[in-house]
Amino acid sequence: MRIEVIFTDRVGIAHEILAVLAIRRLNVVGVEVDPPLIHIDAPGLDPAALPALANALRTIAGVRSVAAIDMLPGTRRRLHLDALLAALPDPVLAVDRAGRVVVASAAAAAVAGVPESRLAGLDLGALFGEPGLTAELTGGGFRMSGREVTLNGQPFLLEVTPIVDVEAAGAVVTLFTPSRLGERLDAIQNFDEFGSGGGFDRILGESPPVRALKARAARVAAMEAPLLILGETGTGKELIAHACHRASPRRDKPFLALNCAAVPENLAESELFGYAPGSFTGAQRGGKPGLLELAHGGTVFLDEIGEMSAYLQAKLLRFLNDGSFRRVGGEREQKVDVRVVSATHRSLEAMVADHSFREDLFYRLNVLTLDVPPLRERGGDILLLARHFIARAAAQARRPPGRLTPAASAALLANRWPGNVRQLENVIFRAVTMSDGGTLDAADLELAGAGMPAAEGPADQAENWADSWEDAVAGFERTLLRRLYPRFPSSRKLAARLATSHTMIANKLRKYGIPDR
Secondary structure (H helix, E strand, O other): OEEEEEEOOOOOHHHHHHHHHHHOOOOOOEEEEEOOEEEEEOOOOOHHHHHHHHHHHHOOOOEEEEEEEOOOHHHHHHHHHHHHHHHOOOOEEEEEOOOEEEEEOHHHHHHHOOOHHHHOOOEHHHHHOOHHHHHHHHHOOOOOOOEEEEEOOEEEEEEEEEEEOOOEEEEEEEEEOHHHHHHHHHHHHOOOOOOOOOOHHHOOOOOHHHHHHHHHHHHHHOOOOOEEEEOOOOOOHHHHHHHHHHOOOOOOOOEEEEEOOOOOHHHHHHHHHOEOOOOOOOOOOOOEOOHHHHOOOOEEEEEOHHHOOHHHHHHHHHHHHHOEEOOEOOOOOEEOOOEEEEEEOOOHHHHHHOOOOOHHHHHHHOOEEEEOOOHHHOHHHHHHHHHHHHHHHHHHHOOOOOEEOHHHHHHHHHOOOOOHHHHHHHHHHHHHHHOOOOEEOHHHHHHOOOOOOOOOOHHHHHHHHOOOHHHHHHHHHHHHHHHHOOOOOOHHHHHHHHOOOHHHHHHHHHHHOOOOO
């Protein structure tokens, strides 16, 4: 039976309490003193005898109460610690001040391939096959930046947290697999990128081309084959790739991206495939995993795949064929489970024809394909996107969101947007930050760099846009209405398309003589 005694602390009171149990010939197997509490484990104590024992203990000066408990606090803490260690997914080792293992988690024992009891007492350097590691740790007070180590043939990032009393009393060593690091990296890079949605909620637009794209993307997202995304610069190819990942069975694993046009060949190789220890001057000690290892179980997105060098094309082709690769400077073959999604604004067929892109790699990448429409082909989404970007820019600038005037809406709709959605976002952001009022007019967009649409001819340009502000607005309106009326041949349809009143559109059509009579 186990009891808890609450007392007023004074010298010798714990000894007097234990003496009462000794007089009654009760064997005590555990005692924990933490004033004003003392917890006692006496297996021979009968619950029926507890009232008499409690009365005897209360005769001691300072004892306030005696009660039965189910478990000593120290035992409870040990059980909780064991449960915590067993639940940790990453291998964890506690080492003493000499660098010897004191406690090992179940995950650490599983990776090492030995029982937890056999890990206790092992030298940390000997465990990882690096004799100098222990001296490095103890000599530096167990303060060390993360480095890669190998345990039972598997690479891990070693992270050390010193346990400090007056001086270093040891450390807690945590081992992270590359895939666990990839999950952390994914969480940092893509924090709340898609919220709790399935991924396609972030693709704004209700135009027929966008609805068709979402429907096709939802089908290919569930597939495991490589996916090639085609589209002009600024159309949102990475957003589509990320949405497909979030809607796939790999959604809980990392999504990591590499822009093949943004890094030189040697750096791109090490970023994608990683490098072995000592592979080049300045390399991180112990080596470094690449995106393929970090994204194990998830998706790697290769943007601007058309800019990849011939050497990397060959290395990527081998990985796509059998899922294996070697780190830069390494000799060990590794296999990972990664879906490759690539994107380009270039014509890979033309590059294959002029031998600047491998034909066999093209066919391995081009299993599933998505074509992202340019913004000029989804004009029905321009104002929807503009309002979304206005709200986002206003939130960043900590100001109330403004609204677009009819002239500004006309200017946005008349522009051909060669830079697509990215250009529209930049134009809106600059306009919001430069304007002072609560509305955005065409002049704000012009100041922010929105390209003025070309008129139908030099005479129209000189007549409509050159003389005054009123003429410029009229030019915008006339050009816009003339372009849209053939596709929306009534004032009601045109008003619905431009999200404005039927009366205003009817008046404008009469004013500009549209359609021509």
